[in-house]
Amino acid sequence: MAQHIAQKLRLTAAVLGTVTRKDLAAAFRGVNPKTAFDLGRADKWLQGRSQPRELSVYDDWTKLLKLEQPGAWIAESDLPGFTAAICASHGIDRAELERRANAHFETAAGHEERSPGLALAGTYACYSSALSPYYRGQLIRGSLSIDVGPGANGLTAAYREALPTGQLLLGGQMTSAKRGLYAHLKEASGEAQFFLCLFPHSRPGSVLGGYLCGTTIIGPEPQPSLTRILMVRLRNPAPQAWGGYLPPDGSIAADLASLGLSVEQTEAVDRQLAQFLVGDSDGGASQIPPAEFRAIVDVFDRHWLSHSA
Structure with missing residues (x-):
């Protein structure tokens, strides 16, 4: 042995x-x-x-x-x-x-x-605007795990959300570059896909942030969506049952404290985090109403069909 x-x-x-x-x-x-x-x-x-x-x-x-x-x-x-x-x-x-x-x-x-890979490796508590129209205006919590994978600069990422319909788990390769941190995450047992475009990693690596792009998971029809996302590094992995939609009056600072990460001046931190996540949106994810796109499709479909003969 x-x-x-x-x-x-x-x-x-x-x-x-x-x-x-x-x-x-x-x-x-x-x-x-x-x-x-x-x-x-x-x-x-x-x-x-x-x-x-x-x-x-x-x-x-x-x-x-x-x-x-x-x-x-x-x-x-x-x-x-x-x-x-x-x-x-x-x-x-x-x-x-x-x-x-x-x-x-x-x-x-x-x-x-x-090494960027080892510096990034760990578990992160993630907060972003809910993509589902049923929870518009609320934040959703997810956990991101980054591991060092095969190869000199190989990184793998696994993202999990606890949805009312069950666990959503996506994974894929992560790339650390000078101008940003990127990940294309795919659901192993389904069709869901998310793309992360984040600010470049900086020392000591306590937080990551940027955009999450994907389509709605819970809703009457899929909608391409874009939302800001914030990822706070944890010293210990989040419990399996943790996650899901944060109540409308929920505190991110209090939520992080439940995971063992307590910050001072919680009210000021909550305001700062909320301002970052909402940004220039109306309080929810940036989404295109399907009817607007279908109206444009109707115009060009008719033109295409009229000239196809």
Whole structure:
């Protein structure tokens, strides 16, 4: 059974002089261009939350360290034995290797903290204008989870709303760019789709904001809709039952406090957040009345049909 994987990876990075996960992944690719050492999963391996399941990763690992032992030995060896093997293979003193490993861990933490992906990863409480005409003028709460996915800059996002009709869950890729943060989210078991266009991420990353674009989920007919959205970062995930429409007289500050995020001057904060979310709208999402669009469709359909013969 594999053991001490996180510590072994840190010792490996220390002896190789690789500073970041990206550097370590590049070193693995150096011995096997098709290595199963995945940059996205390496974060969990280094945190001890999981371990490589593919035996080929350990085979590549022993080649990387130029050890005589087979890959399975790396997975199953105890930490003192693994450390001794590295020291013997690379001619380094044990105390010096451990010193490098400790220094490497601090340096790598600084580099990873500056990584946009890791800086964005987390759970956010989201507030936006309800798209449904039945709840026009109210705010709806949702939760957004951002995770580091495969690839050097891979981010995945999952957005959830607790609707009267059941849970709405959408997911997809998120892209962090200099001029903005973008996500195209799709419902796995349905047809709903949302697009997020947000302000660029800034340190320390306590809040995200921008626009959400999509069609109404609850209503007599679908309407293309646009609303401002605010996403406040939480220290702990929101309960599964949390979410749904905020009562008309509900307080966002009080709602955040129920999630463990208490702010001072709650009334002033509520006014500021409400002003941001409402913006220049009439208090609800920006929507085009279907009748207005159908009137234009009627004009051009008639013209098209009259000239199609």
